[in-house]
Every structure is written in structure tokens, then in C-alpha cells.
Amino acid sequence: MEGNEMSAAFENRVFNRRSGLAGGRMGCTLVTGFLGSGKTTLLKHLLDNRGDLRLAVLVNEFADSDVDSLLLDAARLNQAFNLSTVSLTHGCACCDVSGPFRESLQRIVDSRHNFDCLLVETSGLARPDKFVADLKEVGIHLDLTVAVVDAESLDKIINIDIVRRQLQHVDIILLNKYAYQHYIFQSLDLIISCRCDLATLSQVSNAEDILEGLTGGAKVVRSQFCRVPLDLVIDCTKLQALDVEKNFDSMPGILSHESLPKMAFRHNNAPVQISSIGDTGSQPSDNFDAGFPHGASFSSASFETEVPLSLALFQSKVLNIMRCSRSLIRAKGIIWFAEDRENRFVFQWSGLKRVEAVSGQHWESSPKSRVVLIGTDNSELQSIVLQLSASANYQRGVALEPGTVGEHARSFSMMVASDSRFKEPSSKDPLVVFGLKGSPLRGVKESHLSGALMRLINGRGKIFVTATTSGEEYNLQLLLDEGTGVNTAWDEIRSATSIVISKICKNFCPCRSDLTAHVH
Numbered sequence: 001m002e003g004n005e006m007s008a009a010f011e012n013r014v015f016n017r018r019s020g021l022a023g024g025r026m027g028c029t030l031v032t033g034f035l036g037s038g039k040t041t042l043l044k045h046l047l048d049n050r051g052d053l054r055l056a057v058l059v060n061e062f063a064d065s066d067v068d069s070l071l072l073d074a075a076r077l078n079q080a081f082n083l084s085t086v087s088l089t090h091g092c093a094c095c096d097v098s099g100p101f102r103e104s105l106q107r108i109v110d111s112r113h114n115f116d117c118l119l120v121e122t123s124g125l126a127r128p129d130k131f132v133a134d135l136k137e138v139g140i141h142l143d144l145t146v147a148v149v150d151a152e153s154l155d156k157i158i159n160i161d162i163v164r165r166q167l168q169h170v171d172i173i174l175l176n177k178y179a180y181q182h183y184i185f186q187s188l189d190l191i192i193s194c195r196c197d198l199a200t201l202s203q204v205s206n207a208e209d210i211l212e213g214l215t216g217g218a219k220v221v222r223s224q225f226c227r228v229p230l231d232l233v234i235d236c237t238k239l240q241a242l243d244v245e246k247n248f249d250s251m252p253g254i255l256s257h258e259s260l261p262k263m264a265f266r267h268n269n270a271p272v273q274i275s276s277i278g279d280t281g282s283q284p285s286d287n288f289d290a291g292f293p294h295g296a297s298f299s300s301a302s303f304e305t306e307v308p309l310s311l312a313l314f315q316s317k318v319l320n321i322m323r324c325s326r327s328l329i330r331a332k333g334i335i336w337f338a339e340d341r342e343n344r345f346v347f348q349w350s351g352l353k354r355v356e357a358v359s360g361q362h363w364e365s366s367p368k369s370r371v372v373l374i375g376t377d378n379s380e381l382q383s384i385v386l387q388l389s390a391s392a393n394y395q396r397g398v399a400l401e402p403g404t405v406g407e408h409a410r411s412f413s414m415m416v417a418s419d420s421r422f423k424e425p426s427s428k429d430p431l432v433v434f435g436l437k438g439s440p441l442r443g444v445k446e447s448h449l450s451g452a453l454m455r456l457i458n459g460r461g462k463i464f465v466t467a468t469t470s471g472e473e474y475n476l477q478l479l480l481d482e483g484t485g486v487n488t489a490w491d492e493i494r495s496a497t498s499i500v501i502s503k504i505c506k507n508f509c510p511c512r513s514d515l516t517a518h519v520h
């Protein structure tokens with residue numbers, strides 16, 4: 001199917017939906033991929049850009065805590081559309097997911113919402129083929145199976161049996177965590193190439209070779225944060241007239257392929273339903289199909305608390321033990337930090353020890369931390385949980401010496417203020433708030449630069465920064481406790497900044513740049 005035909009079918013469907021014409025049967029896309037590859041990121045992208053498409057989402061979690069629904073903000077979205085949230089945990093699809101999964105499917109089929117498409121996110125340790133029979137049984141036609149692959153870490157995980165199984169029988173592979181080659185037209189005679197993400201070009205071409213050998217013909221598409229056109233992963237070409245009651249807004253509208261990304265900024269009211277599916281077993285055991293190395297291989301641990309965690313202890317102890325762990329594969333959750341109580345942080349650990357802690361939201365209900373860990377060694381997971389609970393049970397005075405922290409923060413702020421690549425720093429006691437300047441003239445957003453800086457700094461592991469976002473504004477936050485020397489922190493940030501800027505703004509002539517990002 002040519003891209004243009006796909007887009008036309010997609011637009012027709014949206015047009016038909018809006019004008020009350022037959023919209024066709026509900027489509028279905030199965031999203032698979034190993035832990036942390038970017039499946040939830042893809043769902044978020046589809047939800048943010050869904051326009052008038054009515055999407056139902058089912059999320060299958062491996063761990064016994066339903067963190068993905070929190071990350072997708074399921075309760076709020078469902079409440080807004082008066083839909084109930086089904087929370088079914090313990091999702092390990094190597095086990096029999098049939099019961100709860102089939103029930104959830106039936107509810108979606110029976111619902112009055114006439115969804116255009118059902119998106120099923122399998123857990124990172126799931127075999128996608130386990131879901132296919134259930135879809136068929138309730139009469140849902142599976143249009144596409146999409147696998148998301150972390151381009152940076154594929155060569156490290158390719159020998160895991162489940163990863164190979166996930167890549168069999170897929171239609172499309174998103175080779176993710178790869179930056180497109182963007183071209184910014186500074187003037188007619190100058191083209192600036194701009195790329196910055198995790199995977200290098202050689203990793204990407206190596207990954208492409210591996211995937212070609214394994215899948216025999218799946219379409220491989222490079223992506224960053226899974227930002228792909230919707231019609232690549234939602235197939236609207238096989239629609240038949242559907243005989244259902246319709247009572248839609250008759251206002252016609254045409255959704256063009258090019259305008260899709262802009263819809264992220266538009267408030268719209270297409271309904272979304274999100275739930276988690278799972279099975280009845282809490283942990284995988286050894287009794288599964290031959291060849292699947294779970295049971296002894298993968299386990300999960302969950303941690304929950306209603307008291308805030310000390311950021312100081314989190315960065316010095318929890319992250320330290322996580323970084324030293326050789327068996328931790330994935331961690332994710334929502335965290336309430338004592339040093340920044342009003343913000344709700346989304347914490348992510350994935351791939352090659354990549355760490356993110358980003359907040360863009362205040363708490364809507366009582367604050368509560370919830371973290372899920374997945375790895376191959378139970379005792380290591382337990383040690384991490386112990387450190388998490390120690391950082392929740394801290395005595396504030398023990399964790400931080402306010403005098404020293406304040407002094408460090410002031411010295412650090414002065415250093416940031418003296419570097420023109422940075423915005424004016426501010427203080428949110430005990431944190432220093434800072435960030436890189438963007439370049440509106442050249443279309444380089446501060447969120448792009450500061451986000452890349454956060455990922456690089458946290459990946460190198462010498463210091464830890466959190467990020468807060470609000471609209472276009474993107475700030476980093478640093479807590480300088482006794483263990484973090486001001487000069488060490490500043491040296492680390494300065495050197496990481498030069499790398500980020502030189503990657504993102506490769507070939508910029510700094511002398512002609514409004515981005516005060518000189519790398520000479």
C-alpha cells in the first residue's frame with residue numbers, strides 16, 4: 001500500500017466519521033516490543049494526535065502494579081468521557097491472558113462508543129501471538145502488528161528468546177530512539193543538519209541488519225519518540241460499511257496528513273478508553289512453553305508509599321544501587337519527592353541505563369509514589385526496594401544540611417548565570433532551577449536542548465537532574481547535597497552542554513547564531 005493511498009483512506013475515515021457516514025468496522029493494532037522500547041510513548045503519541053478518531057486502548061502490564069495507566073493518565077481521560085477504567089494487573093502474557101483480556105475486549109465491542117480503532121499494548125515480556133486468538137474470538141480483526149525496538153540496545157537484547165518471538169509475524173517495526181536527520185533552512189544557501197538522540201548511525205544500521213535477518217520482510221521505519229504518522233500504525237484501508245446507529249456531529253472536516261502533528265496542541269473531545277489487562281498469576285514461573293526464558297529470568301517488584309521520598313537519598317542511594325545493578329532491566333513509576341512536593345514526577349529507567357524524571361503535572365489526588373522494577377535477579381530488586389523505602393523513611397535533617405545546600409545552590413546559580421548558553425537560573429529551595437536557551441529563529445526549542453541535556457547527564461551517571469515542563473518552558477532542577485560538589489556538578493553540566501549543542505546544532509556557525517551556544 002502506497003503512503004498516499006493510506007493517507008487518503010485515513011482521511012476518508014475521519015471525514016466519514018465527522019459527517020455521519022458509515023465509518024467501517026473497528027480496526028485493531030497490536031503494539032509489541034521489549035521492555036522500555038517505547039510502546040507507551042507510541043500510544044501517547046497516537047492519543048495526543050488522534051483528532052476525531054475514537055481510540056480504545058488496552059494495556060497489558062507485566063508487573064502487578066498498573067503504572068502504564070498512570071503514565072497514560074487513563075483515569076482522567078476516562079472520567080472526562082464518562083468511561084469506566086478497568087484495572088487488571090499481573091499481566092504477564094507468557095501466561096494465559098485470555099480471561100480478563102477477552103472480557104475487556106467484549107466490553108469494548110459491546111460499548112456504545114463505536115471506537116474506530118483498538119490499540120493493544122502488550123507487556124514488554126509478552127508473546128504477541130497469545131493475543132491474536134482472543135481478538136479473533138470476539139470478532140475483532142487484527143489489522144496490524146507493530147513492534148517498537150530500542151535501536152540503541154537491540155544488540156544487547158537480541159538473544160533473549162522473547163525478543164525474537166516478538167519480532168516474528170510483525171508488519172511494521174519502529175526502530176526507535178533514533179533522531180531523524182532534520183534539516184533547518186537557515187537561509188536559501190545554507191542547510192543545517194540537526195540530530196541528537198541515543199542511537200548512533202552505526203547502531204541503527206546494525207539494528208536494521210539484525211531485523212532484516214529476523215523478520216523477513218517487515219517494514220522498518222526509524223523513529224524518535226515514536227513520532228510517526230498515524231496512518232502508518234492504524235490501518236484504515238480495509239474498511240467495510242458498518243451497520244451501526246450513528247449520531248455524530250454533522251460538521252464535516254478533513255484531516256490532512258501534514259496537519260496531524262499540530263493536533264497535539266488542540267483540545268479535542270474524541271473518547272479514549274484505557275485499561276490494563278492481565279492474568280491471574282503474580283509472577284512468572286518455570287512452567288511455560290519451552291524456549292521462553294522467563295520464570296528464572298524475569299521478575300518484578302513494586303513499591304508504593306504515601307509519604308514523600310527524599311530526592312537527596314533517591315539520587316545518592318537509590319540511583320546508585322540501580323546503576324550498579326547488573327540485572328535491572330526496567331523501572332518506571334510516579335514519584336512524590338519531599339523537595340518538590342507539588343509536582344508529580346514520572347520516573348523512567350530503560351535501555352542502556354537511561355534515566356528520566358520529568359514532571360509536567362501537579363497532583364490531582366493525594367500524592368503517592370508508585371514504582372515498578374523488572375529484572376532478572378530477585379535479590380537485586382529487593383535491595384532497590386529497600387533503598388526506596390529508606391528514602392521514604394528519612395529524617396529530613398539527616399538527609400540535608402540546609403546551610404550547606406543553600407550555599408552550594410547560590411554558588412552553582414552564579415556559575416550558571418555567567419554562561420550565556422543558559423537562561424537566568426532561579427531557586428526553588430533547596431533546588432536550583434536552570435535550563436538552556438532555545439533558538440526560535442532556527443526552530444530549536446529549549447525543551448529539545450534541555451531534554452537532551454537531561455538524558456545525557458543522567459545517562460552518564462555522575463549527577464542527577466530532574467526536569468519540569470510547562471507549555472513550551474522546560475527547566476532542569478538540581479539538588480546539590482553534601483555528596484555533590486558544586487564544581488564537579490558544574491563541570492559535568494558544562495561538558496554535557498557542549499556535547500548536546502554540538503550534536504543538535506552540528507554545522508551551525510556560532511558566530512551567526514542567535515543560539516548563544518558556542519562550542520569553540
Ligand SMILES: Nc1nc2c(ncn2[C@@H]2O[C@H](COP(=O)(O)OP(=O)(O)OP(=O)(O)O)[C@@H](O)[C@H]2O)c(=O)[nH]1
Nearest residue numbers: 034035036037038039040041124177224225348350
Ligand atoms: N531518548 C529517547 N527516549 C525515548 C524515545 N522513545 C521513548 N523514550 C523513552 O524510553 C523510556 C521508555 O519508554 P516507554 O514508552 O515507557 O517504553 P515501553 O515500551 O512502553 O515500556 P514497558 O511498557 O515497560 O515495556 C521513556 O523514558 C521514554 O521517554 C526516543 O525516541 N528517544
